Amino acid sequence: MPIQLYNSLTRKKEEFAPVNPPEVNIYTCGVTVYDESHIGHARSLFCFDLVRRYLRFRGYGVRFVRNITDIDDKIINRANELKTDWKDLVRKYIARYYEDLECLGIEKGDFEPRATENIPDMVKYIESLINKGFAYEVGGDVYFNVRKFSSYGQLSGQGIDAMETGTRIEANEQKRDHLDFALWKSSKENEPSWDSPWGKGRPGWHIECSVMSQKFLKTDTLDIHAGGRDLIFPHHENEIAQAEALTGKPFAKYWLHGGLLTIDGQKMAKSSGNFVTIRNFLGKYPAGVLKLFFLQTHYSQPIDFTWAAMEEKRSALDRIMIFLKTLERREKGIEPFTRTNLKNILSPVELKNIINDFRQDFIDAMDDDFNSPQAVGALFEIITASNKILCDRGFTEAHLEPLSYARDVVLELGGILGLDFSPLKPALAEDEIDKLISLRQDLKNQKKFDEADRIKKELLEKNIVLEDIKGGKTLWRVKV
Ligand SMILES: [Zn+2]
Structure with missing residues (x-):
């Protein structure tokens, strides 16, 4: 069409x-x-x-x-x-x-x-x-x-x-x-x-x-x-x-x-203080957060910027990053499956078909006067369907192929939308993080749980999330 x-x-x-x-x-x-x-x-x-x-x-x-x-x-x-x-x-x-x-x-x-x-x-x-x-x-x-x-x-x-x-x-x-x-x-x-x-x-x-x-x-x-x-x-x-x-x-x-942009319902004006430069914004959030915010309103419509909305966009973007990270860990055999109890899991073929359907929904939406809110919706449907499989006990090796296809599609559609899903750089050097993780483990071994928790909290303040997995290992990732 x-x-x-x-x-x-x-x-x-x-x-x-x-x-x-x-x-x-x-x-x-x-x-x-x-x-x-x-x-x-x-x-x-x-x-x-x-x-x-x-x-x-x-x-x-x-x-x-x-x-x-x-x-x-x-x-x-x-x-x-x-x-x-x-x-x-x-x-x-x-x-x-x-x-x-x-x-x-x-x-x-x-x-x-x-x-x-x-x-x-x-x-x-x-x-x-x-x-x-x-x-x-x-x-x-x-x-x-x-x-x-x-x-x-x-x-x-x-x-x-x-x-x-x-x-x-x-x-x-x-x-x-x-x-x-x-x-x-x-x-x-x-x-x-x-x-x-x-x-x-x-x-x-x-x-x-x-x-x-x-x-x-x-x-x-x-x-x-x-x-x-x-x-x-x-x-x-x-x-x-x-x-x-x-x-x-x-x-x-x-x-x-x-469409034009307002801030907290007001026209942007330097004199009244409701004025956010690109530079101000990027000091607080990655560019992807602002882009996702823009994408979720049709380009021709007015949009109202609030900082609270940015928190929502941040976690939405993080869902995509979690999917990519989790899949990578599964592929490398780093992280065992979480074994939840979802039933009626999609077969690998069904999963691939669903991904293709949502990819087509994305194209149909964009063909219709660049309807990015709907297109983004289709992208998140792929994430939801894939995450469900990734975390389900019915997951089999055969699912890896359609899931890796899901990743290709997510990266392809993200690229069209101008979203970059490459891992964010941590605020600390990687060996620094590793040291803190082993320090935390030592503290836990000594049953000093409060101190161990403090390390986790401090890292989280720097957007570094620690995840304890089976077998006593701790992984980390950077949150959006
Ligand atoms: Zn002109």
Whole structure:
């Protein structure tokens, strides 16, 4: 069955048919680099990375472009506030942004164009818009003539008349109509500026995305344009106006919009203290916890972050890790079976069939507008079915084969979801842990149980779990 996706432009679910299959072009609006990236950014970065990874899994060759806005009023204002050079500010936060991406395990785009590195292309684009009568210059600024572009408002679904009340002309603007938006802004003294036919200035924010998406994806019509819901108006509406006025062709076939993130029910705001940077988060939990949290809500829906929810995600993720660890121990004959009393155990063949069924459920869910909550559900069904067998007295050698297949599938599906199940590094050196384990054993032998328990507790505080198995052996693992 072909992939279905919800297209914000047509406001309905559609069959996914890229312009040139199996190639798929995706553009997503990236960060403006003037501050630390927060978990709202992480969600947007992660969700569209998921789209990319899933389409790859489904056999598409994906070309993925995510820009970096490295010149903007916000950057200039912040640099002024900090009395620093805007270039130093930008350099610092681009470096931070890439560190965050790496720590989160989110892949870079095939191209990550920066606005300031593509200004001649923007100037050319704006000149063409003026030549076609869609833009005009006034006092060194260039504006897009919105009334000239008759389908303006198609994405946000509002008529021009409804917008009348929402916009106004600022005191320093000379535009002809309050709906018009800036393509080029003349620079004030001491502001960053580039040469143009209209004098020194800088590009507006909207023009950079139209120009860089088409340039780096090498097409007038993108397959997918993605971004946060808050960008629909005016940013994406303006991107469409610019691009379609220039080429006369549809700018993007499918528009995907991600839901926004709140913290404890509030909009994230630095001033009110409910603000979590990616860095803050990763100081407390592994990236997988945040990813699982994102995955369990559909990308288009709003999501509310609470620290309490992270504890739940942590133990859910730990269930997967326990399965992988336990299976490995069984395979190596390290840990004997726990011999519980479950009945009606699945045969090896039934187990394999069930795993395949859930794998198909996963694909069906993801095919349906990247329904990751359901896909994750299917993944956990595999874990539940496998764990039941692993811990049952009916377990036979013959079960090892389907269980190892279960692991392959879990790793495969986890990989599509961007989840990394490799064992976590312990906070202590391994020989240190071994020493503590034998010390604990000595204490137990001396019947000093309280002291022995204290060692176990202290290790647990470092997320190292001790497990006593039959035969007096103690194993350990790192908890998520
Ligand atoms: Zn954009």
